[in-house]
Amino acid sequence: MPFLAKIYIVMDKLGKEPYKGVRDFYPEEKFRQNFIFNKWQKAAESFGYEEMNASPLEPTELFEAKTGEEIINEQTYTFTDRGGRRVTLRPEMTPTVTRMVAKKKREMSFPVRLYSIANFFRYERPQRGRLREFYQLNCDLFGASGASADFEIVNLAYSIMKEFGVPDSKFEIRINNRKYLNSLFREYFSMDERGIQKISKLVDKKNKISKIEFMEQIKILLGDKTKEFVNILENADLKKLSSLDSFFRENEGLREINSLFEKLQEAGVKNYRYEPSLVRGLDYYTGMVFEIYDTGSKNNRSIYGGGRYDNLLQIFGEEAIPAAGFAIGDVPMSDFLQTYDLFPEYRSSADLFISALKEEFIGAAEKLAQELRKEGVNVAVNLSAKKITGQINQTVKKSIPFILFVGREEIASEKYKIKNLKTGEEKILEKDSLAGFIKK
């Protein structure tokens, strides 16, 4: 039996769908993804961040260090290779970028500014908006602390929104500080580590549970101090806060927030505020935490965020290096841009379609295409004779902006009729003028 006949039979029912929970990117989807990626790249590079990447395959230990075995087993793709190595498809970038900085720490000249645009994998139960593969921009600043460093990270996160043309009225920057929160729990409310872990998790999910449930849980942890804590948690005014007690006036974390606010104000940023209930789940944050919050749509929510994580290098047995960063996912970014209609219209990467009017002119069409490519025009050529109307329709359907016709006369005169399919404008041009006409 011929080989191809054989596979035809075997594969008769082979599915055309991608693996569950991941996306196919056809040219139109890839165009929108590239739109996001290009803006991310432009913003990150404008702040002097340099691109890095690594493989999505990482040793499982890298994530266990921070995340705990349970999550590794239940929420990541983890398997054992034939050499007995445990491998995980990365669920986030921070452990990887920290590993890489730890490795080359001695050769690096700090501060180091790094960004990556990469894909991540999470074994999610399939539901709306929960994908098993997604992309993120990660920006990280290593080897710098203080108000200038915190400001740079928040300012870069803010600049990304401006790069997409989002007006200030549609989002705000919410800021808190883990150093303050930790000392609030440890010193002001005299809690132990266990209690701090619990109350941090509780505050983090404050808006996801009912007010009654939240209050009940707080009472278990804080007893008769509950009311005082809730007052603090509901007070978004830093001045009022410092009038309560000398603890608040002298707290280092709160001072860091104030310094960051001064920097933001100097830079002309206005849409920021202190958010007392902002924790951000990850255990590794040690100072400033922030998120970019959608305030303009009905679906108010955090779009992205980050913070300072000064101790993470220690997991590699290295001295701590101050570090701060943030991550943006392509899915929330894309949802946000869609909500505010900020995606550009799809356009093919081809600028021009050259249509040979008869089969015999295809050679001449190819030759012209090759000449125009050398002048920087992206050109597709028809490869078989079709009716002109069919070729025009196809070019419109593919969102290629220009079409040009090659027939006997055009070849002889070296003058070509070119049509702008968007405006309908037609022109007859000398060969040498074509590239210039298309580019403008």
Added chain:
Amino acid sequence: MPFLAKIYIVMDKLGKEPYKGVRDFYPEEKFRQNFIFNKWQKAAESFGYEEMNASPLEPTELFEAKTGEEIINEQTYTFTDRGGRRVTLRPEMTPTVTRMVAKKKREMSFPVRLYSIANFFRYERPQRGRLREFYQLNCDLFGASGASADFEIVNLAYSIMKEFGVPDSKFEIRINNRKYLNSLFREYFSMDERGIQKISKLVDKKNKISKIEFMEQIKILLGDKTKEFVNILENADLKKLSSLDSFFRENEGLREINSLFEKLQEAGVKNYRYEPSLVRGLDYYTGMVFEIYDTGSKNNRSIYGGGRYDNLLQIFGEEAIPAAGFAIGDVPMSDFLQTYDLFPEYRSSADLFISALKEEFIGAAEKLAQELRKEGVNVAVNLSAKKITGQINQTVKKSIPFILFVGREEIASEKYKIKNLKTGEEKILEKDSLAGFIKK
């Protein structure tokens, strides 16, 4: 125990190496990778190819169809997810792109030109040059056949070499045709499917085994026709070939080669030739096959290649659609560019480093940075006061081309000293002239 102290102890010996057989891309490696990706993209788009992609996670069945279970189990990363689905990290792109075209066939307007730049995974035994993750450019043309379509694919593959500035003397395009080879085996040598499979595999590895072994194996398959076959296999002259027998004069596959050669000649391409022993391993090829071969270095070898695969859509139960394409790996491409010293020198994505002469001027430095970013300059700022010589050294080390100093005088006069660290040239410029100076 504080959480961070706990992970510190657990992770004391956490390794800094990536997973075995994959690469970390620090900024310098990413710079070289981006250099390759950008040229690939530019060449593909200049021919009107549009970018697509998919997840590296694919249903295992997709690859079993073509590759056979043995290879899936031994040479790919394949595992079962918790939903009982078998998942494979894609080892190549063709099955994926074909799946996607099969799915949207009815909405698509053919011919369809697609390219992708994506990563692939193979469970290789660790050895030099054999990586477990690598990248490829894939270009595919669906819905077109004939000499123009074959020519477009070969011409695009050729143009990629020209995009990198490789002279014709360093490589050649080797061409053969599977339609011809199949009819040679089936009709001319009267072999059955089993024999054709065997002899194809043997010819494919001709240059990897000894001449004696090759001859012995051929004799088993062809007996007293061995000498005749070897003569055909060693004859790279198409004219001589057609003088042997009417079979060769009338063969459709050979006619396709001749038409392709005519097109290449018309386009001014010179470094191509017929290679009778070129098979290319993959079972799905049905016509033209080619490879770009390194002829200039000591390490002569195939760098990349592809061919026509008209029947692959049938595995999805769809009608056959003519298709042709090729793939280039980042590892052989990079080795080749290194051999001929075609990589540009590393340069940071930052254009300018702004150095505040004292801590108190950092705010002014940040403000200037923000203004220059708006004019399209990528600017990094120092975040703590360091000695000027240290800052200059750091800027040189990071390959940032310009440095600018901000002190009391500069802030007052709005005139800044800027230094080109490559040429040593220094200039004092008004704020408004800085962006223009840096960009030129």
